[in-house]
Every structure is written in C-alpha cells, then in structure tokens.
Amino acid sequence: MVATTLLILTAAFPCLGQAAILASLAGRVPGIFFGLPLVALASLIFAATHHEDPAQIRLAAVHWTVWLGGMLGMVLAVVLLLGWLQ
C-alpha cells in the first residue's frame, strides 16, 4: 500500500515523490545519504559536459538529478519491496 502510494506520488509529482521515497528509505537502507552527493555530482558533470552556458548547465543538472534520483529510487524501492515480499 505504501509502495503503491509512493509510486503514484512519484508519477504525479516527481520531486515530491522522490522526497517521500527517500524519507521512507532512509531508515531502511543504512548509508543511503552517502549516495545523494554522488547523484548530484554525476548530474552536474553530465550536464556540464553537454552544455556551455552556465544557465543551461544548471537547468540540465536539475533535470538529470531528478531523473537519476528517480530511477535509482524506483529501483531501490522495487528491491526493498521484493525483499519485503520474501
């Protein structure tokens, strides 16, 4: 039920959904917050190697952070769900 709610929330409001997923995962996955700077860093470098204008780099970095964070959050949620179902 919680997982379904989170998935619907993520589909409707990506940023809000991701925040909710992270909040729910924080207690279950030790050290998850060590991964967040890496997601931001990868997005920033990826954006900066695709653009030259600083404003465009910022926009693309936010876009990639949301996309990458969302994808990894979804994968983690599925893995946790499978673990919970076992």
Place this chain on the structure above:
Amino acid sequence: MGRNAEPQPSRIVAISPDDGSAIDLRNPALAAALSWAVPGLGQLYQGRTTKGGLFMAAILTTFVLGLWLGGGKVVYASWKPGDTRWAFVCQAGAGLVALPAVVQSAQLLGPARQPLLLNGFMAPPLAPGQYVSRAYADRLSRNDADFRPDDFFDKPPLKQFRRDQLALWHRRLGKFFEIGTLYTMLAGMLNLLVIYDAWAGPLGPSEDEKKRRAAEAAKATSAAAAEPAS
C-alpha cells in the same frame, strides 16, 4: 608582405549547443592530457574558466572526500594474486592525484621493500607473508594502531608480515571502505567525460532534451500564429 596578409593558423573549434558560438579548443590533445592530469585544467587552458573551475572543484572535492571517508586507505594500486585492485583503474582517471599509489606500489614491491613515503600514504596493504624493510616494519609497529610489534617475523635483513592488512582495514573502516572506494572511483570515471569535453567540446543536449526543445519551439510558433495581427 603586410601583416594582414600573413596566413592565419587554422583553429580547431567546437560549436556551443546553447548559442551556436564558436569555442576555441586550441590544442585538443594537450587540453585532454591536461584535463586528465588535473580535472578541469584543459578547459582552463582553452579559456573556458567557468567550466574548468567547476570540473576541478567537483571532481577533486569528491576524490578527496572519498579518500577521507576511507581513512586514506582506499586508493592504492595492487596487482597481487588475491588482491587485484580493479577499482584503481577507475580511480586513475582522476589523474595525478592518484599517481602516488603507483609510485608507492612499485617501491613496496621493488628491491627497497618499502614505500617512498614511509607513512604508507596510498601504499597497498601488506599481504600475509610479505617481506618489507625493517624501517617500514618498525614505522608501522610504532605509528599504526592496527599493528603490534609481534606482527612481523624477523628475517634479516628484512621482516615478514604475518597478518592480512586488508582485513585489518576492512575491520576498522567497515562500510566506509566501500563508500570511499565508490567516491574515488566515480570521481575518476566522471573525469573521462571531462577529458572528452576538453578534446571535442560539449556533447550537446540529449535526445530527450532535443525533443523537449523542439516541442517548446513548436508550441511557441503555434501560439504566435494564433495571435491576431496587431
């Protein structure tokens, strides 16, 4: 022949995907080499100071942070059977900042049997039965909390280690050994993108972004067409 008639050297340029302006890549091979040596230095050489500073700060900070999280032990080069450090292949992408690991490994396995920096910075862990110089063994016994004086057999003129230093590191650092390794590996791998950027200029927007821009442009065009002529 007047000054204006002198032939201009051909310049290698890339086109900015944002405003279509030309980016002077100067000597792309040199810029790529500089960006490997110090992340962002190639972009600084090309006059792209904002991106150069951004790359330098982001990648070096991540590398140093990873090294710190891993207690200074996660960057080392080792090709011994049982401890082949494949992570170093990625870490080496960060450039000269990972170079001490190669020097330390070569010195420790060479005739000297001790790393160049005796504090063991970026030196590979000692394997069970590995021979080291007496100076290095004494230094480790004195200064490293993981070691006891009886950890080494006396085998003149050397000493032989009797435990597994990698296991000691894992026991002391726990998950931070893996987290530090991940940070330093990612810093090295992301620098490959930076090297490519110095070599060939920005990659341009992704396919998704191109579609989004095209959709926005089409929307703006249709909105302009729908407006009544003033």
